[in-house]
C-alpha cells in the first residue's frame with residue numbers, strides 16, 4: 001500500500017510512529033514549512049531558525065538513508081502556507097492509498113488533522129506519539145476518579161512503572177523527593193560550565209538569512225544562535241550536560257545570577273520538544289551517571305522529576321483538559337501585558353536580566369520563567385491569554401502542550417489550583433535570597449514602601465489582600481495570611497495605594 005507519511009516540524013525522530021514501517025521503495029515522506037505555523041504567534045527568530053534548520057537536516061538524513069522525501073520550503077512557488085493546503089497539493093503530486101501521521105503536540109493542529117480524511121477522501125491513520133513515557137490513554141486512566149491530580153503522585157506512579165531509581169517498591173535512598181536540598185543559592189565564586197554553542201553550518205546559515213529577511217520584525221536576537229540542529233549535535237549537548245551540569249543540577253536548580261544565562265541547566269528542552277532527543281534516552285543517560293558514581297542521587301532524582309514527572313504530567317493535563325483549560329481565569333486578571341516584556345526596559349533588574357537573556361537566547365531557565373516573569377505577571381494581574389502568548393513566542397522550546405499548563409497552571413494559577421496547590425507568588429526577599437539581581441537594582445528588596453521599595457514587596461501583599469476570599473482558606477497560604485492579619489488597617493491601605501499607583505503607571509516609560 002503506497003503511503004504518504006506526513007512528518008511535522010516537532011516530530012524529527014527517526015523512531016517516530018509515522019515512519020516506523022516506511023516502505024523505502026514506494027512511500028513518500030512529506031515535510032512542509034508552513035507560513036501559518038511560523039506566524040500563528042510571532043515566534044522568537046531563533047525558534048523559527050531552529051525548527052526550520054532541524055527540519056531541513058532531518059530531511060537530509062532521511063534522504064541519505066534512501067527514503068523519498070517531498071520537502072516544501074517556505075519560499076517554494078505555490079506554497080499555500082498551511083498544513084492542510086500543502087497536504088492537498090502533495091496528494092495531487094503523489095498517487096497514494098493512504099496518509100499516515102503521528103498525533104500532533106497541539107490541540108490547534110489536532111483539530112484540523114481530524115478533518116483530513118473527510119476533506120481528502122482518503123484513509124488517514126493518526127498514530128499515537130509514543131515518544132512520550134506516558135500515553136494520553138494511560139494518563140487519563142491515572143486521572144480518572146482522582147480527587148486531586150497532583151504531579152507528585154503521578155511521578156511516583158511513573159517511577160514505579162519504569163523502575164527508575166527504585167529498590168523494589170521503595171525509592172532509592174528511601175526518599176521520593178530531594179527538593180529541600182535542591183534550593184541552594186549560588187556561592188559567589190563557583191565556576192560555571194561554559195555554554196556549548198554549535199556553530200551554524202551552511203544549512204542553518206541559509207535558514208538564518210531567510211528568517212532575517214522574512215521575520216526581521218519578530219522578537220529576539222538571531223546572531224547569537226548556537227542551538228544544535230541535528231540529532232548528532234543534540235546528543236553532544238546531552239553528553240555535555242551529563243558531564244558538566246548534572247552533578248550540580250540539583251543543588252542550584254533554583255538559583256539565578258546576573259549575566260549567567262544557563263547555570264547548571266540542561267538547555268535540552270528544545271531538542272526534546274522537536275524530537276532530536278527522546279525523553280527515555282535523556283533519563284537513561286542521567287541514570288547511568290548515577291550508577292557510575294559521577295552524579296549524586298539528589299541531582300539525578302531532581303532531573304528525573306523534571307522529565308519523567310513534570311514534562312509527562314503537563315502533557316497529560318493538556319490533553320485531558322483542553323480546549324476548556326485555556327479559558328479559565330481564576331483571578332479574573334485583565335491587565336494588558338506591559339510593553340517592557342518585549343523591550344526589557346524596566347528599572348526592575350530581575351525582570352530586565354530575565355527578558356534580556358530571553359531575547360539573547362530564546363531561553364530562560366525555569367526559575368526565571370516561574371519566579372521572575374511569571375511571578376510578576378501573576379502579582380500584577382496580567383491577562384492569562386496575553387502572558388501565555390508571550391511565553392509561546394519567546395522560548396525556543398515553546399509548544400502549546402508544554403507551555404500552556406506551565407504558564408496558565410503553574411505560573412498564573414489561572415486554573416484555580418488544578419496544577420499547583422497554591423499560587424507561586426513571592427516578594428523581593430525570595431528573589432534577593434536566590435539571586436544577585438538586587439545588587440545594582442534601582443529598588444531595594446528590604447524596603448517595603450516608598451520610592452525605593454521593591455515593587456514585588458507591595459505587589460505581593462496587595463495580591464494577597466485582593467484575593468483573600470479565594471485564598472485565605474488554603475492551608476498552604478496560612479502563614480502569609482496570618483502575617484497579613486497582623487497588619488494595621490493603615491498599613492494595608494498604604495500598601496494598596498502604593499501598589500495601585502505602581503500598576504497604573506506600568507506602561508509608562510521606566511524612571
Ligand SMILES: Cc1cc2nc3c(=O)[nH]c(=O)nc-3n(C[C@H](O)[C@H](O)[C@H](O)COP(=O)(O)OP(=O)(O)OC[C@H]3O[C@@H](n4cnc5c(N)ncnc54)[C@H](O)[C@@H]3O)c2cc1C
Pocket residue numbers: 264265266267268269270272273303306307310311312314364365366367369370374391395397398399402403404406407410411
Ligand atoms: C511559565 C513557564 C513556561 C514554561 N514554558 C515551557 C515551554 O514552553 N516549553 C518547555 O519545554 N518547558 C517550559 N517550561 C518548563 C521549564 O521552564 C523548561 O522546560 C526548562 O526551563 C527548559 O530548560 P532546560 O532544558 O535547561 O531545563 P532543566 O531545568 O535542565 O530541566 C531538564 C528538563 O526537564 C524538563 N522540564 C523541566 N521542568 C519542566 C516543566 N515544568 N514542564 C515540562 N518540562 C519540564 C525539560 O524538558 C527540561 O529540558 C515553562 C515553565 C514555566 C514556569
Ligand code: SF4
Pocket residue numbers: 347348349350351427428429431432437438439441442443444445454455456
Ligand atoms: S529589588 Fe526587587 S525589583 Fe529589584 S532586582 Fe530585587 S526583587 Fe527585582
